[in-house]
Amino acid sequence: MTPFELVEPASLGEAIALLDPEDAGVRPIAGGTALMLMMKAGVFRPTRLVSLRKLARLNARIAATSDGALTIGAMTPLALVERSPEVARIVPVIPRAMRRLSNIRVRNVATIGGNLAHGDPHMDLPPLLIALNAEVKVVGANGAQAAERMIAVEALFTGYFETVLAKNELIAELRIPPQGRSRAAYLKVTTGSAEDWPALGVAVALESEGSAVKSARVVVSAATEKATRLKGVERLLAGATVDEKMFARAGDAAAEEAECMTDVRGSAAYKRELTRVYVGRALRQALNSDGATR
Amino acid sequence: MTRTISFTLNGEQVAAEIKPHHNLVEVLQREFNLMGARESCGQGMCGCCTVLVNGAAVSGCLYLAAFVDGAEVRTVESLADARTQALSPVQEAFIEAGAFQCGYCTPGFLLMATQLLEAYPDPDEEQIRHYLSGNLCRCAAYPEIIAAVKLAARRRKANSVG
Amino acid sequence: MATSSGQVGTPKDAKVGGAKVGSQIGRSLPRLEGRDKVTGRAEYTHTMRLPGMLYAKIFRSTVAHGRIKSIDTSAAKRVPGVYRIITAEDIRTVIPAPYYGPAFHDQPILAVDKVHFVGEPVAVALAADPHVAEEAAQLIVAEYEELPAVFDEVEAAANNTLVHEELKPAGTFADLKHLKGRKGTNVALDFKLRRGDVDKAFAAAAHVFEHTFHTQKVLHLALEPFASIADWNERGVTIYSGSQGPSFVRTEIARLLGWPENRVRIKVPYLGGGFGAKLYIKMEALATALSMIVRRPVKVALTMEEQFYTITRHPSTFVIKTGVDASGRITARKCEVYWNGGAYADVGPRVTQKSGFTASGPYDIDNVWVDSYALYTNLPPAGALRGFGIPQLVWAYESHTDMIARALKLDPLEFRRKNLLREGRPQATGQIVRDAKLDAVLERVAERLNWGKPLARGNGALRRGRGIAVAIKAVISPTTSVANLTIAADGSTTLYCGTVDMGQGSDTAMAQIAGEVLDVPAESVRIVPRDTDVTPYDMGTLGSRSLFHMGHAVRLAAEEAREKIKAMAREVGEPEGSNIPLPDLFKKKFGMQAGNIVGTGTYKPDYVPPDPATGLTDKVTPFWMCAASGAEVEVDTETGHVRITRLITAVDCGRPVNPKIVETQISGAVLMQLGFTMFEKMHIDAGQVTNASLADYKIPAILDVPQAMENETVDSHLSTGPFGAKGVGETATFCVSPAIANAIEDACGVRLTALPLTPEAVFRALRAQANKPLADDA
Incomplete structure (x- = not known):
């Protein structure tokens, strides 16, 4: 790695001031696991890294509100999310999905904010968070003033490793709304070794009444350039009767809608077939799981 | 751009002169002659560089040495009893x-x-x-x-x- | 417990008649170096430093074949802290003919005039700070005039696009001499074997089958990447290197420098894995040349990514044709094998020839024709990887054998039994097969698989099946090992041998052999670290040869020492059969604790080179390695995912010297080949490796270990082996791939003929079978 300046501001305002909206060589660093990879590969040569470790407002914290919403501080390491009793109680699908997310050392260091801000389509949490209708609180500069805005995780990603975040904006907090009677599942599909990055990620969350689906959110990732909602599939599912035929129809629609890409993990044609099968499997798993968001 | 970090290393208070782009493994090797954590894949995939920072396992090759300032660091060299050398x-x-x-x-x-x-x-x-x-x-x-x-x-x- | 914590046993009980410590052979002694490895103290070249050392960072070619028009080092030189930038021109000031290689002197230390593959070293940045060297190397700019390149081995054989203008065999091997100075070819060796008359036999056969198989480019991927440190001065050069063959390195560096061997010293710290990658010259020549230029110690330590541009396993294409008579006997087999050797020959020609001996498989066939070609292409070089070509061959011939049995509606096991090469029969080369337990390994696997009893076939989308495979390898010959052994006046034993313990446990095994002869506990035998100033010649730690060859040399050295002890006892007047403790004997002889007994042993088995026209010889190998594997799989026919539910391997390794270490060699070999079978693949686009990292090139991790993995050694004793032993490092790799492919066909009816057996490959085959082929992407 080539030399750079490392600054560790103590306040959010200071941090945002140290970030430069015009300079691609200046970036914030949280856990740094993903950024270090880019730096070691020489694809990112920073002039300045702004560490977020000393910012109290982004602190590692997980809180549940009385209505069943969760807020998670951006600097919370993934391992804390994985082990949190609140998370396990309210959205158990998250710790289940995290078990196969990268490895323990990465989960100990990588933060929830960094995981989202990186925009890597192979991450396991973004599709799931989109399915759960989560949003992030983003802080940035508005002239001399600090400014905040809320962005749906769904709207965060604009392309391959690209997000709507300005270079001087930071994710401060993740909010997962109350899940009510919704049930969710995430399936990671690998085509190499068991601990490989996913060739396809499928996240679903749906509410049903009796044998009918009330509403559904279906998200694919890894096979596509960014984590993407399959709205056509969702429309197909809304009001549909839950049965094997419906799973198959949803799979077919998903294969049609998802824009899969070819890489070392498989051809686009094959990933479409995986999507066809795994959207059905994810729906089946979600509906067979018991209770809310399980 | 050199800075001094101080931290606890295998139970001892230590300090080191480092630069921001140095990772934890190279500092352990160069400054403390601890060779047990080694860089292999360089991408956090293999675990050869595992080090415990504040009780949590991290990939030392992806961890900026600057970030262990004030932390408690343990390496494989601490597993055997320091006095008797008895293995764990x-x-x-x-x-x-x-x-x-x-x-x-x-x-x-x-x-x-x-x-x-x-x-x-x-x-x-x-x-x-x-x-x-x-x-x-x-x-x-x-x-x-x-x-x-x-x-x-x-x-x-x-x-x-x- | 005493041994488990690495405590060293005591030699005090050593006596003239032996201390009767019990047999050292057959003990599951934990590795002698265990304590070093669990405390983090084991020293590897990659983490070594010398005072005043400079770090080298390599600038590599971005084109597959091209003439170097210019190298611009000006920006690199301006990086603060850069010591020097080096190109081939600088190398030639110290080594005028900077080409090396075990079979051909074809590989330049840095690219001279031309580059031959993407990733070839072109220039080097030197600095005291490795980060500075890295930054500078990234600022070097080269311009190339691109030339046509060839990547496929079969296309290369047509010789339309040439990788090298002229062939430069090293002169070491008789069978390469005819290639000297040859132009207009990419063929670096053409091995032929001709037995009987295949054409006549095909004409007479009731059935003839022909299939073509492919294997992919894969990597050794030792977790310690290549590293060498050279420290040169006018009197000599010392090289610290993670090398599997320090004796070869010494010879080759001496040749490059025009020095006698005794001025070149190779020291080998622990190796973080080798698997055949760390043989011959890797970073040693570059480190030496750099040290000569700057007159300081220089370290060349690669990153994981750079390993992908250094040495790999040969991709192969194997066209195999078999004639079968009406009774199900194989009457003829024709094998055409194309080995993709990449841009430099390395040891490829030896892989081509030595594996060619057994390309027709472990079967008794009267008419055999083998053509085996080593080919140059514009890819990273290929060498030996845990099997010396055998896993590629077995993949083809055992898939083919299964396909024949299925086509003829014969039981695949029965078909193999009927044709198996039996004890006392001639193998394809003409050598009579002795001490090869082919039948035993096959039968044990069949028994464990409950072959013949019905298998639950699964339901719905999940289909289950099982498969079996059996293989043979002729261990490489002729090779030489030398061992020295000293006994000090206190009775303690020190062993000097050049076999490199890269994790396979050879130090422990050699100590057991010495201990067995001298009747002392193996733990009390000290093995001296590899250092060519001290440890005598050994051809190299490769091809499962060490336990047999070095084992014999150690045995001979210990036996000589034992005879000298007896002679000393006679000389000082001890009665026949005396049991005087050794320290007392030395005192009696020298008047005090003084003196040494030195034993030495040299071993080289008999060998008759194959006839150049027919490839036949009755002494091709000192022993046969035999293996069989069986697999049970579950195929998800909706996605093509294959789950291996059982993986069984039986090997013949003669008498196991250390059963526990043998067990770990078997399971380690099986799991490594499992990766090569199921998913490992270097993806290459126009010569550029596109997945040169552990993020995108996956190797087996703990979750990939089959839930049921069963390994065993069959009862065996090699009559010509040291205490009955054979080598075992590679054996268990042979049959894994075809056993799994055979099981997949058994499960869902599709046959794959190319590795790896990815879910997509299985899925595509299933769709093709259903007449709904999956379209390729545009």
Whole structure:
């Protein structure tokens, strides 16, 4: 790695001031696991890294509100999310999905904010968070003033490793709304070794009444350039009767809608077939799981 | 751009002159002559560079040394008793079970196995496999590593009872 | 317990008649170096430092074949802290003919005039700070005039696009001499074997089958990447290197420098894995040249990514044709094998020839024709990887054998039994097969698989099946090992041998052999670290040869020492059969604790080179390695995912010297080949490796270990082996791939003929079978 300046501001305002909206060589660093990879590969040569470790407002914290919403501080390491009793109680699908997310050392260091801000389509949490209708609180500069805005995780990603975040904006907090009677599942599909990055990620969350689906959110990732909602599939599912035929129809629609890409993990044609099968499997798993968001 | 960091290393208070782009493994090797954490894949995939920072396992090759300022750092060199040099139950079990061949990845597996047994003193095979799933051994001593963790768990239990 | 903590046993009980410590052979002694490895103290070249050392960072070619028009080092030189930038021009000031290689002197230390593959070293940045060297290397700019390149081995054989203008065999091997100075070809060796008359036999056969198989480019991926440190001065050079063959390195560096061997010293710290990658010259020549230029110690330590541009396993294409008579006997087999050797020959020609001996498989066939070609292409070089070509061959011939049995509606096991090469029969080369337990390994696997009893076939989308495979390898010959052994006046034993313990446990095994002869505990035998100033010649730690060849040399050295002890006892007047403790004997002889007994042993088996026209010889190998594997799989026919539910391997390794270490060698070999079978693959686009990292090139991790993996050694004793032993490092790799492919066909009816057996490959085959082929992407 080539030399750079490392600054560790103590306040959010200071941090945002140290970030430069015009300079691609200046970036914030949280856990740094993903950024270090880019730096070691020489694809990112920073002039300045702004560490977020000393910012109290982004602190590692997980809180549940009385209505069943969760807020998670951006600097919370993934391992804390994985082990949190609140998370396990309210959205158990998250710790289940995290078990196969990268490895323990990465989960100990990588933060929830960094995981989202990186925009890597192979991450396991973004599709799931989109399915759960989560949003992030983003802080940035508005002239001399600090400014905040809320962005749906769904709207965060604009392309391959690209997000709507300005270079001087930071994710401060993740909010997962109350899940009510919704049930969710995430399936990671690998085509190499068991601990490989996913060739396809499928996240679903749906509410049903009796044998009918009330509403559904279906998200694919890894096979596509960014984590993407399959709205056509969702429309197909809304009001549909839950049965094997419906799973198959949803799979077919998903294969049609998802824009899969070819890489070392498989051809686009094959990933479409995986999507066809795994959207059905994810729906089946979600509906067979018991209770809310399980 | 040089800065001084101070931290606890294997129980001792230490300080080092580093630059922001130095990672933890190179600083441990260069400044402290601790060679047990080694860079292999350079991407946090293999676990050869495993170091414990504030009690959590991290990939030392992806960890800026600057970030251990004020932290507590432990390496494989701390597993044996500092005074008597007696090996830990996990180290003993790795030798007895033949849980390594070339030994390059072994420090990482030892630290992870030690962490595993602290979190789950009586792990089943599934827990062992999942906990160690992010460490790679090209000699593929995996069956023996699983056996060693089970053996170490039994030893630890016997020791704590006796 | 005493041994488990690495405590060293005591030699005090050593006596003239032996201390009767019990047999050292057959003991599951934990590895002698265990304590070093679990405390993090084991020293590897990659983490070594010498005072005043400079770090080298390599600038590599971005084109597959091209003439170097210019190299611009000006920006690199301006990086603060850079010591020097080096190109081939600088190398030639110290080594005028900077080409090396075990079979051909074809590989330049840095690219001279031309580059031959993407990733070839072109220039080097030197600095005291490795980060500075790295930054500078990234600022070097080269311009190339691109030339046509060839990547496929079969296309290369047509010789339309040439990788090298002229062939430069090293002169070491008789069978390469005819290639000297040859132009207009990419063929670096053409091995032929001709037995009987295949054409006549095909004409007479009831059935003839022909299939073509492919294997992919894969990597050794030792977790310790290549590293060498050279420290040169006018009197000599010392090289610290993670090398599997320090004797070869010494010879070759001496040749490059025009020095006698005794001025070149190779020291080998622990190796973080080798698997055949760390043989011959890798970073040693570059480190030496750099040290000569700057007159300081220089370290060349690669990153994981750079390993992908250094040495790999040969991709192969194997066209195999078999004639079968009406009774199900194989009457003829024709094998055409194309080995993709990449841009430099390395040891490829030896892989081509030595594996060619057994390309027709472990079967008794009267008419055999083998053509085996080593080919140059514009890819990273290929060498030996745990099997010396055998896993590629077995993949083809055992898939083919299964396909024949299925086509003829014969039981695949029965078909193999009927044709198996039996004890006392001639192998294809003409050598009579002795001490090869082919039948035993096959039968043990069949028994464990419950072959003949019905298998639950699964339901719905999940289909289950099982498969079996059996193989043979002729261990490489002729090779030489030398061992020295000293006994000090206190009775303690020190062993000097050049076999490199890269994790396979050879130090422990050699100590057991010495201990067995001298009747002392193996733990009490000290093995001296590899250092060519001290440890005598050994051809190299490769091809499962060490336990047999070095084992014999150690045995001979210990036996000589034992005879000298007896002679000393006679000389000082001890009665026949005396049991005087050794320290007392030395005192009696020298009047005090003084003196040494030195034993030495040299071993080289008989060998008759194959006839150049027919490839036949009755002494091709000192022993046969035999293996069989069986697999049970579950195929998800909706996605193509294959789950291996059982993986069984039986090997013949003669008498196991250390059963526990043998067990780990078997399971380690099985799991490594499992990766090569199921998913490992270097993806290459126009010569550029596109997945040169552990993020995108996956190797087996703990979750990939089959839930049921069963390994065993069959009862065996090699009559010509040291205490009955054979080598075992590679054996268990042979049959894994075809056993799994055969099981997949058994499960769901599709046959894959190319590795790896990815879910997509299985899925595509299933769709093709259903007449709904999956379209390729545009």
